[in-house]
Amino acid sequence: MSETRLSSAELPEPSLDEDDRMKPEFVSAVLGHVDDGDTEAARALVEPLHPADIADLFELTPVERRRALAAAISDLLDADVFAEMNEHVREGLIDALDPAQVAEIAAELDTDDAVAIIEDMEEEDQRAVLRALDPDDRAAIEEALSFPEESAGRLMQRDLIAVPEHWTIGNVLDYLRSNEDLTTDFWEIFVVDAQHKPIGTCKLSWILRTPVEIAVADVMAREQTLIPVDMDQEEVALRFQKYALISAAVIDPLGRLVGMITVDDVVHIIQEEAGEDILKLSxxxxxxxxxxxxxxxxxxxxxxxxxxxxxxxxxxxxxxxxxxxxxxxxxxxxxxxxxxxxxxxxxxxxxxxxxxxxxxxxxxxxxxxxxxxxxxxxxxxxxxxxxxxxxxxxxxxxxxxxxxxxxxxxxxxxxxxxxxxxxxxxxxxxxxxxxxxxxxxxxxxxxxxxxxxxxxxxxxxxxxxx
Amino acid sequence: MSETRLSSAELPEPSLDEDDRMKPEFVSAVLGHVDDGDTEAARALVEPLHPADIADLFELTPVERRRALAAAISDLLDADVFAEMNEHVREGLIDALDPAQVAEIAAELDTDDAVAIIEDMEEEDQRAVLRALDPDDRAAIEEALSFPEESAGRLMQRDLIAVPEHWTIGNVLDYLRSNEDLTTDFWEIFVVDAQHKPIGTCKLSWILRTPVEIAVADVMAREQTLIPVDMDQEEVALRFQKYALISAAVIDPLGRLVGMITVDDVVHIIQEEAGEDILKLSxxxxxxxxxxxxxxxxxxxxxxxxxxxxxxxxxxxxxxxxxxxxxxxxxxxxxxxxxxxxxxxxxxxxxxxxxxxxxxxxxxxxxxxxxxxxxxxxxxxxxxxxxxxxxxxxxxxxxxxxxxxxxxxxxxxxxxxxxxxxxxxxxxxxxxxxxxxxxxxxxxxxxxxxxxxxxxxxxxxxxxxx
The missing domain is CATH 1.10.357.20 (SLC41 divalent cation transporters, integral membrane domain)
Incomplete structure (x- = not known):
């Protein structure tokens, strides 16, 4: 996106109030344009929003008007918006889509977000969506679905950077620069041994600050928190919080690196798990x-x-x-x-x-x-x-x-x-x-x-x- | 630290049970050695622990035995341990120290952690600690203390990487490599204009993946979430969660970059704020x-x-x-x-x-x-x-x-x-x-x-x- 999202301190954002809540006038304005059939005007209002705010807009729209809104701004309703949406609101919209459309959305997402969308569907619909995915995506999602609900295996991404311990910083830089397919969504790289077991992690800032001839094994932190793939997400969240982690390696029962969890996937779990006790107690x-x-x-x-x-x-x-x-x-x-x-x-x-x-x-x-x-x-x-x-x-x-x-x-x-x-x-x-x-x-x-x-x-x- | 902290899936950690709770036998063993005056044995048990676990050990030790434990393992009781400690437990220990010792601890910490330790002290003790600090640290902490409690100003770090928009990726890499004083505790760099106002952010992974001749302004994300320095920490936490932020620029009322908040400082606030409603309601x-x-x-x-x-x-x-x-x-x-x-x-x-x-x-x-x-x-x-x-x-x-x-x-x-x-x-x-x-x-x-x-x-x- 080309727009700068300014904070309320600098320039009041037209759609949000000072508490970051979406203004009722904004919601009414968008829905008014949708009712009038003026999709251009509705799109113009929604386009500058962050996907999380577009998701909020749907949550604040009455149930019976959500599909009309989705139709009006369909090109802005991308995979990221679905990933940010409340699950009940999302289910209502996903139900109206055919499996090919859902597969298209899922294919664009990280595995963990795609799983979140697909795991709540009925089994028949789930199978239809999986059939519509290309084989790589399907394999990744099917593997994630094979882990218990709310486990590390469902939360983790498979896209990560793992390098052998004998590499130098220069090798790492060459590898990162020359492989266009690699993810950009990482904050640390993992150093693995010959059995693909993680033996250390390297913050990106260390890689940037270290001379190229130094071995990765000499700068990495050997102390690391490993997450077993079947660990409950509440335990994962507690570990991230306790050890102030940004990302962590996920390992299978043999200790091999199978995925990575990043803190942004865990933050909402920390909030949910801490907040849900009050609801459970009542x-x-x-x-x-x-x-x-x-x-x-x-x-x-x-x-x-x-x-x-x-x-x-x-x-x-x-x-x-x-x-x-x-x-x-x-x-x-x-x-x-x-x-x-x-x-x-x-x-x-x-x-x-x-x-x-x-x-x-x-x-x-x-x-x-x-x-x-x-x-x-x-x-x-x-x-x-x-x-x-x-x-x-x-x-x-x-x-x-x-x-x-x-x-x-x-x-x-x-x-x-x-x-x-x-x-x-x-x-x-x-x-x-x-x-x-x-x-x-x-x-x-x-x-x-x-x-x-x-x-x-x-x-x-x-x-x-x- | 040189030890590898292995997960419970790979090798059971002797001090923690499968739920990451510290085992009662471990606590008794450490305290037993302290009682026997065998500080070497106590140190040997505590040394492999993460600072967050050493902090837990103090919380699990009865109040009247905490000072003896602190004396026995004083060299392991570093600033990071104090930063991780429950505030009531910390206050009990800090009260026993003289201002010079507290100043020594505070000087080693990031501003936000140092402020957390100092802000709860009585005014007279606070002044004594501030006097014992070197002028740079004192200025940073005094400035932080000038912001309201629980505001972004108290949470933020002043150590961050800000570069002018006309720089290339190569300039950034040279700058990071040639300045030894720079922090290594960053995940994104901020691009600022001539007035030091943030105009974009650059993930480190982008810097690593982009050819050196490209201008920073061409790869940075212009869309960014800015945090006003007086924003309440609960709002800060909600923004981090909503927009899945890893770090964010903090700006003064004129829109100039004055600090940075990273997600690891926010994670425990998200947990506390979400968890405290149940306590307040009751x-x-x-x-x-x-x-x-x-x-x-x-x-x-x-x-x-x-x-x-x-x-x-x-x-x-x-x-x-x-x-x-x-x-x-x-x-x-x-x-x-x-x-x-x-x-x-x-x-x-x-x-x-x-x-x-x-x-x-x-x-x-x-x-x-x-x-x-x-x-x-x-x-x-x-x-x-x-x-x-x-x-x-x-x-x-x-x-x-x-x-x-x-x-x-x-x-x-x-x-x-x-x-x-x-x-x-x-x-x-x-x-x-x-x-x-x-x-x-x-x-x-x-x-x-x-x-x-x-x-x-x-x-x-x-x-x-x-």
């Missing part, structure tokens, strides 16, 4: 606003039904104390406070524990320290909240005994909440169950049930109702 | 397991007290219906179900909305579409849960009217929950308040209060208690 599934309504409904209603089940447990505990409540209805008024604040305290601890587990900060070495830390925080929180509610209830109801009961119940429940918030995710993690997915149900059940039990139980035992 | 503050207990207590108790306030609102609504409850105590048993499942439904919608806002997916263009989408999901969820609970209660209590009441209340509350879950974060975002921080309190108050109001109100109005 039971919102994928939580993508572009997901079809029925899919969101299916993902969410399961957790609401599970929550209904745990609410019934709490409810049955209240039922035990119906006699006590009948004697003193104020207990029914106050009991949700004990359960609710306990639930909040449990959620705090649970969120901290889930994040610490996800980022590998919480390991066997510091498990007991973390549990004891949460107990101390719970004691402090519990005392504070118990005093506030105890004094308040004693005063408002002119009943010091009732104040004592609710204070003791609150203290008890916040300590139980702290324990449940740290122990439930830990126990799930030990059993290799993702703690973000199911902790909430157990923690809420515990804090609700124990809140009601502690409050109504203490009220009954203390005899304040009589 | 009211757990920073939510770092290395945070001192008192700080965690202060961060969390505020939200528990706020939650106590909202629970009192719900409680006062129940109080209105004390007469009804006295007539039919079963209502007290059932009412938490309506509030609880509604709260869960609200949290689901809220989590989705908060994430969509944080990733710029939800903008003015699709606000109404998103709200209507959530209403449709709420109608589906509400109908399903209402039927299940309605039929169940009617059967168990042999009271079809009570079943009707709880079904209607559940339906009502889930719809209200869906609305609150999307409208509360949107309203806060419009007022430039971070929706992750305070949405929870409002949404929970709404679902609790409306749950009790709908259920007890309908029970009273329907006359089932009489």
């Amino acid at each position: 039971g919102a599934g994928d939580g993508d606003i572009n997901e079809p309504v029925l899919e969101s409904y299916k993902a969410r209603v399961r957790w609401l039904i599970a929550n209904l089940g745990t609410a019934l447990v709490a409810s049955s505990i209240i039922a035990i104390f119906e006699g006590t409540i009948a004697q003193m209805v104020a207990l029914a008024t106050l009991m949700p406070i004990v359960a609710g604040v306990g639930g909040n305290a449990g959620t705090q601890t649970m969120a901290v524990t889930v994040r610490a587990l996800a980022t590998n900060q919480l390991t066997q070495s510091n498990t007991w320290r973390t549990i004891s830390r949460e107990i101390r925080i719970a004691l402090l929180n519990g005392s504070t909240v118990a005093v506030v509610i105890g004094v308040g209830v004693a005063a408002v109801f002119a009943n010091p005994a009732l104040g004592m009961v609710i204070a003791a119940a609150m203290m008890t429940n916040i300590i139980i909440a702290g324990l449940a918030g740290v122990l439930v995710p830990l126990a799930l993690d030990r059993r290799d169950i993702d703690p973000a997915v199911s902790s909430s149900v157990f923690v809420t059940m515990t804090t609700d049930s124990m809140g009601f039990l502690a409050f109504l139980g203490l009220a009954t035992a203390s005899g304040i109702t009589g | 009211g757990a503050g920073d939510g770092d397991i290395n945070e001192p207990v008192l700080e965690s207590y202060k961060a969390r108790v505020r939200w528990l007290i706020a939650n106590l306030g909202t629970a009192l609102v719900a409680s006062s609504i129940i109080a209105i219906f004390e007469g009804t409850i006295a007539q039919m105590v079963a209502l007290a048993t059932l009412m938490p179900i309506v509030a609880g499942v509604g709260g869960n439904a609200g949290t689901q919608t809220m989590a989705v909305t908060v994430r969509a806002l944080a990733t710029n997916q939800l903008t003015q263009s699709n606000t109404w579409r998103t709200i209507s989408r959530e209403i449709r999901i709420a109608l589906l969820n509400g109908s399903t849960v209402a039927v299940v609970i309605g039929v169940g209660v009617a059967a168990v209590f042999a009271n079809p009217a009570l079943g009707m009441v709880i079904a209607a209340a559940m339906m009502t509350n889930i719809i209200i929950a869906g609305l609150a879950g999307v409208l509360v974060p949107l309203a806060l975002d419009r007022r430039d308040i971070d929706p992750a921080v305070s949405s929870s309190v409002f949404v929970t108050m709404t679902t609790d209060s409306m749950g009790f109001l709908a259920f007890l109100g309908l029970a009273t109005a329907s006359g089932i208690t009489g």
Whole structure:
């Protein structure tokens, strides 16, 4: 592209606001031209955009108008735009294309992006697209599809620069200059031994700064992080983040170099993996606003039904104390406070524990320290909240005994909440169950049930109702 | 370092398990040697580790033993290790050092890492460290500190390669080869005009692949993403992610090149910003397991007290219906179900909305579409849960009217929950308040209060208690 994309600091970009969000007026203007059949005007607006912004434009266009937009700006809707698009939006557009068109898009992309587009298609369509590809592309994509979903094998590119260890910097430069077919999408080169096993990496800046007669083996970094081809993408992302990698070699089970992952392919995974815990904890599934309504409904209603089940447990505990409540209805008024604040305290601890587990900060070495830390925080929180509610209830109801009961119940429940918030995710993690997915149900059940039990139980035992 | 760090697929690394977590036996072994005064043995274990893993070792060591560990392996505890360390752990160690030692560490780091270490110190200590630095380093760090916290100015490095547009590739190569002082930490070079304004970037792979006589201006990409020096780091991270950047030029308000941000400095911000929403929503503050207990207590108790306030609102609504409850105590048993499942439904919608806002997916263009989408999901969820609970209660209590009441209340509350879950974060975002921080309190108050109001109100109005 010939246009310079200037930052908002220098010249306001007409299509984006200061927070890099696409302006509604811009979206309306483009769609207005599409409706009027003025495709030239629509194209003129869209042409200066980065592929990622064109992808955003489609996401912001109502579902039923996306195909008309695609038809109007079809020549600007290139493979890069599809690669940047939200998967639900992309699926909607890809479904309208025939396999030959999809194959044309896939052929232009890096293997990892092509795989991302093809892997979600139905098997029959997938086969049709693969048949329409030329043999090299087809082989590369079929090989990638043979690795598990969300593994390094699906993320990696096969286009990379690998050189033998006996080469000099001069050999490398000649090789890079004389081979037109080589990729330009690399930031480091890999040095391999006779078995094609990676033995070191060389940043391009080192190659540029080193005299040509020096051997590659003398400038390369022998310390390198290798990614097994079947490694889960979440682990890949954690490694890139921890070791501040720009690219990394992917190796097969025999240790041979089979591909390369670059940081730009990993950045969105880091963001997704870190962001999805909040959605999982709330039971919102994928939580993508572009997901079809029925899919969101299916993902969410399961957790609401599970929550209904745990609410019934709490409810049955209240039922035990119906006699006590009948004697003193104020207990029914106050009991949700004990359960609710306990639930909040449990959620705090649970969120901290889930994040610490996800980022590998919480390991066997510091498990007991973390549990004891949460107990101390719970004691402090519990005392504070118990005093506030105890004094308040004693005063408002002119009943010091009732104040004592609710204070003791609150203290008890916040300590139980702290324990449940740290122990439930830990126990799930030990059993290799993702703690973000199911902790909430157990923690809420515990804090609700124990809140009601502690409050109504203490009220009954203390005899304040009589 | 001379050691090759092999991946777990090739040879199991003795210090890390298959999930890249440091093994507890390894931590114990190192600390055992430290306790025995056998610093040689401790050093032998720690030396092969990557700085990020040495930083992890300190995080996994109990607070009171960290200084002894630092003393034992002091020569391995270099600036890179401090740069990788959790800030709370680092502060604990830095506090024990005198300003000259801190200055020595800071002088070895890139400006951004040095700033990260110094910015959290108390002002007096900060000044002492700055005085101990040599004038160049001091000027660079003082300039960085003059930018707001969490801004691009604090993240950027000043060491970068900028060349005039009239140069050829050959000029660039000569310049890079003949200047020993230049950084090697770059992936792209910037082309600037006479006013030092960036006009294009050149990937190193292009420089390596282009004949020496070609002008830089003919191969550079004119399309570039410029980062204003005062841009918030969250926006910087979103830009890097959206446009898949490896590095980007930072410009001052006049558009002149003043620094460079590379993706490795941004990756941990992407992770933190995406991960912190879950902690904010739960009211757990920073939510770092290395945070001192008192700080965690202060961060969390505020939200528990706020939650106590909202629970009192719900409680006062129940109080209105004390007469009804006295007539039919079963209502007290059932009412938490309506509030609880509604709260869960609200949290689901809220989590989705908060994430969509944080990733710029939800903008003015699709606000109404998103709200209507959530209403449709709420109608589906509400109908399903209402039927299940309605039929169940009617059967168990042999009271079809009570079943009707709880079904209607559940339906009502889930719809209200869906609305609150999307409208509360949107309203806060419009007022430039971070929706992750305070949405929870409002949404929970709404679902609790409306749950009790709908259920007890309908029970009273329907006359089932009489």
